[in-house]
Amino acid sequence: MASAFGKDLRRSITHSWGRFLAIAIIAALGAGFYAGLRMTGPDMRLAGDEYYDGTSLADVRVVSTIGFDEAQIDALRDVEGVSAVMPARHFRIGWRAIYAVLPVA
Numbered sequence: 001m002a003s004a005f006g007k008d009l010r011r012s013i014t015h016s017w018g019r020f021l022a023i024a025i026i027a028a029l030g031a032g033f034y035a036g037l038r039m040t041g042p043d044m045r046l047a048g049d050e051y052y053d054g055t056s057l058a059d060v061r062v063v064s065t066i067g068f069d070e071a072q073i074d075a076l077r078d079v080e081g082v083s084a085v086m087p088a089r090h091f092r093i094g095w096r097a098i099y100a101v102l103p104v105a
Helices: 004-014 017-055 070-077
Strands: 089-095 098-104
Touching: 004 017
Parallel strands: none
Antiparallel strands: 089 098
16 A cells, blocks of 8 residues: 555656656756756866876976076976976066066176
């Protein structure tokens, strides 16, 4: 013998197929969007890492307010996993929110 709750549930579904299907489709779409959003972050990190490795872009930028001497630059070159070091000097010239960064050879 079926319970009253089971009978009522079956009747509410069979008497309103359109509403039941609409709710089921909305739930399926929501689950699909959630799964897609959960995978977007890891996929973007992986794609960015592969792009950086393929184009030899810089992974790290080391900045100092007083500059580096040659011994410190050589120490950076000796770090394991570092394939290239490109020292450069930049001056920031600015007034309020408008400024320019000028590379100096």
